[in-house]
Amino acid sequence: MLDIKFIRENPDTVKNACRTKNFPDVVDDILSLDVRVRELKTITQTKTAEKNKISREIPTATDKAPLITKSKQISDEIAADLAELTDKEALLNDLLHRVPQIPDASAPVGADxxxxxxxxxxxxxxxxxxxxxxxxxxxxxxxxxxxxxxxxxxxxxxxxxxxxxxxxxxxxxxxxxxxxxxxxxxxxxxxxxxxxxxxxxxxxxxxxxxxxxxxxxxxxxxxxxxxxxxxxxxxxxxxxxxxxxxxxxxxxxxxxxxxxxxxxxxxxxxxxxxxxxxxxxxxxxxxxxxxxxxxxxxxxxxxxxxxxxxxxxxxxxxxxxxxxxxxxxxxxxxxxxxxxxxxxxxxxxxxxxxxxxxxxxxxxxxxxxxxxxxxxxxxxxxxxxxxxxxxxxxxxxxxxxxxxxxxxxxxxxxxxxxxxxxxxxx
RNA sequence: GGAGAUGUCGCAUAGUUGGUCUAGUGCGCCACAUUGGAAAUGUGGUAUACGGGCAACCGUAUCAAGGGUUCGAAUCCCUUCAUCUCCGCCA
The missing domain is CATH 3.30.930.10 (Bira Bifunctional Protein; Domain 2)
Structure with a gap:
């Protein structure tokens, strides 16, 4: 498989490889999924950081109940985002496995x-x-x-x-x-x-x-x-x-x-x-x-x-x-x-x-x-x-x-x- | 195939009545100090991936893997995998 960063930065090279090697071009699907996956990662990670912070406060807090409630609420939000993230990531991963290696410039171009x-x-x-x-x-x-x-x-x-x-x-x-x-x-x-x-x-x-x-x-x-x-x-x-x-x-x-x-x-x-x-x-x-x-x-x-x-x-x-x-x-x-x-x-x-x-x-x-x-x-x-x-x-x-x-x-x-x-x- | 045990940061280990473990210690490794140079010693450092940021850096995940319980799991539960010991079978 190729580096997702490489695909992001060189979409045309990758598209060309798909074409000359006779494999379906999934580059556009990859790029749009990639944007969404990164969005979701940022969101879930920020929320998890908040939850972790609250968890660390609980042991020493005098009134634990409101913190626990808040933490539960964040957990529910994370779960929803995580469901989509898991889904989209699996999809992205599958598409990434369908991208062929880029052929060398020296290789003759041809169908067979x-x-x-x-x-x-x-x-x-x-x-x-x-x-x-x-x-x-x-x-x-x-x-x-x-x-x-x-x-x-x-x-x-x-x-x-x-x-x-x-x-x-x-x-x-x-x-x-x-x-x-x-x-x-x-x-x-x-x-x-x-x-x-x-x-x-x-x-x-x-x-x-x-x-x-x-x-x-x-x-x-x-x-x-x-x-x-x-x-x-x-x-x-x-x-x-x-x-x-x-x-x-x-x-x-x-x-x-x-x-x-x-x-x-x-x-x-x-x-x-x-x-x-x-x-x-x-x-x-x-x-x-x-x-x-x-x-x-x-x-x-x-x-x-x-x-x-x-x-x-x-x-x-x-x-x-x-x-x-x-x-x-x-x-x-x-x-x-x-x-x-x-x-x-x-x-x-x-x-x-x-x-x-x-x-x-x-x-x-x-x-x-x-x-x-x-x-x-x-x-x-x-x-x-x-x-x-x-x-x-x-x-x-x-x-x-x-x-x-x-x-x-x-x-x-x-x-x-x-x-x-x-x-x-x- | 049967029975039992084990699986922690490169290696070796601590941690298994859940929260001070963002994982301790030793060895190794790197840097610096000391030295004429080295050894020894001392001090500091020592992972990977992803996300965010021009950057310094911040965050998230990873204690075999996956799932579950919980506000919170190296620690509790389940599944899988691997290793070791004994038995069986065998080149």
């Missing part, structure tokens, strides 16, 4: 992903001297999965990895975690079960109504809890209600968690293979920093993911996502897309996002500035470290050989016991 801009391309898609196989054929012929069996046992959009590819998956995960640790990230093994409020505090969804997110989030029946779609949810709340010292910042976490998503909006898409599944494993980069460090950290997180792409020897490109595509809570977003030979296209493997102080305001995560002693909200950022099994798809498709075997990227070989390839006939 068609307005995204490619900002750089690294590596060249390989020219195969044979017909490359799509992921599902490689999985099938190497016995790396068992789609019908698992669909029968567990339902669709889930997967089981078997044998050497499952080993490679674990190796990649370990590799990325170790890389991030070496760059000063603290490794956190995160829970996947959380309270819905925690998801709400990550600011992925508009408004205060927790039921809004039910379309995307698995709720656990008979409990008040749900499954998280990313470790970001938990990492975001790790310092809620704390006042950090400036010296601690930036705090960098590498969170791992199984991730659960309904993928309700993607019915019929990516039904084959292991690109889009209800449950997957993800290493997430997450940073708490000073607002002025945000851009620097964004580049840091982005370069870490790019390095992973390069270590996996994948051709990839970096996208500047448009205002309409970046989502409710983001200032800036860069997708990193790897080349998928089977689709003859680049597809998202990770997404680097600057959130500004938007999440910190919801979690009440602040820091004290050394020079001034002022307490300010931190800025937060997140980026994928690696998402599995999706990342395996470009790895096996790009590095496949004619016999169906797959060459292991050099950096991964030590974690695969020195093997240089997996699969094929051997």
């Amino acid at each position: 992903d068609s307005a995204n801009i490619e900002i750089r391309r690294v590596g060249t898609p390989r020219n195969f001297d044979f017909t490359p196989r799509p992921q599902w054929e490689l999985l099938e012929m190497n016995g790396w999965w068992m789609p019908e069996k698992i669909a029968g046992i567990c339902g669709t959009r889930v997967y089981a990895l078997a044998g050497e590819l499952a080993e490679l998956s674990l190796a990649i995960q370990t590799y990325v975690i170790q890389k991030l640790i070496s760059k000063g990230f603290k490794y956190i093994e995160c829970p996947s079960i959380s309270k819905p409020q925690t998801i709400f505090n990550a600011g992925h969804f508009m408004g205060s109504d927790l039921s809004v997110m039910n379309n995307d989030v698995f709720m656990l029946t008979d409990t008040d809890r749900c499954l998280t779609g990313t470790a970001e949810i938990v990492l975001n709340s790790l310092h809620s209600d704390e006042i950090l010292s400036e010296n601690e910042l930036p705090i960098k976490y590498a969170g791992f968690s199984p991730c659960f998503r309904k993928e309700a909006g993607a019915a019929g898409r990516d039904t084959r293979g292991i690109v889009r599944v209800h449950q997957f494993n993800k290493v997430e980069q997450y940073v708490f920093c000073k607002p002025e460090q945000s851009d620097e950290m964004h580049e840091h997180l982005l370069s870490n993911l790019c390095e992973v792409m390069e270590d996996l020897e994948l051709p990839y490109r970096v996208i500047a996502n448009s205002t309409g595509d970046m989502g409710f809570n983001k200032v800036k977003m860069n997708d990193v897309e790897a080349w998928f030979p089977s689709e003859n296209a680049y597809r998202e493997l990770g997404s680097c996002s600057s959130i500004g102080q938007f999440q910190a305001r919801r979690t009440n995560t602040r820091y004290r500035e050394n020079a001034t002693g002022e307490v300010k909200f931190v800025a937060t950022l997140n980026n994928t470290g690696i998402a599995l099994p999706r990342a395996l798809v470009p790895v096996i498709e790009n590095h496949q050989n004619a016999d169906g075997s797959v060459n292991i990227p050099k950096k991964l070989q030590p974690l695969m016991g020195g093997r240089t390839k997996i699969g094929g006939k051997h």
Whole structure:
């Protein structure tokens, strides 16, 4: 959420953000409610001050009765004003939760992903001297999965990895975690079960109504809890209600968690293979920093993911996502897309996002500035470290050989016991 | 899941027959004094949010959270949450 003061002082900027991000403009309603709420606060506080004064006089007064009567009368007046105040404040609060984060000036303006801009391309898609196989054929012929069996046992959009590819998956995960640790990230093994409020505090969804997110989030029946779609949810709340010292910042976490998503909006898409599944494993980069460090950290997180792409020897490109595509809570977003030979296209493997102080305001995560002693909200950022099994798809498709075997990227070989390839006939 | 105990200003604690608690004390932290410098010592200070004000400052709220009783609640009542101990179950 945004600072009400910011909205008061920059209504046009906020209105513009609502428009370019495709969210309803509630700014005028907020401003008029805000005026009334402040009026009521002033009135009730003045009356309460008077009541408190009388209460302090009562113990020593010789004639208590008239004071008590007066105090009761003021209490009744306060109650009436308070009823309206509570009401209006709740309304205001709800509207404030519907205001999207202001996008960065550098973000392309547009309604959806068609307005995204490619900002750089690294590596060249390989020219195969044979017909490359799509992921599902490689999985099938190497016995790396068992789609019908698992669909029968567990339902669709889930997967089981078997044998050497499952080993490679674990190796990649370990590799990325170790890389991030070496760059000063603290490794956190995160829970996947959380309270819905925690998801709400990550600011992925508009408004205060927790039921809004039910379309995307698995709720656990008979409990008040749900499954998280990313470790970001938990990492975001790790310092809620704390006042950090400036010296601690930036705090960098590498969170791992199984991730659960309904993928309700993607019915019929990516039904084959292991690109889009209800449950997957993800290493997430997450940073708490000073607002002025945000851009620097964004580049840091982005370069870490790019390095992973390069270590996996994948051709990839970096996208500047448009205002309409970046989502409710983001200032800036860069997708990193790897080349998928089977689709003859680049597809998202990770997404680097600057959130500004938007999440910190919801979690009440602040820091004290050394020079001034002022307490300010931190800025937060997140980026994928690696998402599995999706990342395996470009790895096996790009590095496949004619016999169906797959060459292991050099950096991964030590974690695969020195093997240089997996699969094929051997 | 069952039984019991606990939850106070960064930490540790006092306060639970309701009003002098706008929460005391110790530690920590900051400033100043003392010192050649430090330690020790002394003195003072030490939260957050919101509202009002140009400002100095004033007011309101916060003793886990929410609700209730009362003129008045850290203190009484209810609900929830968290922690600890024991039991059960278990990786």
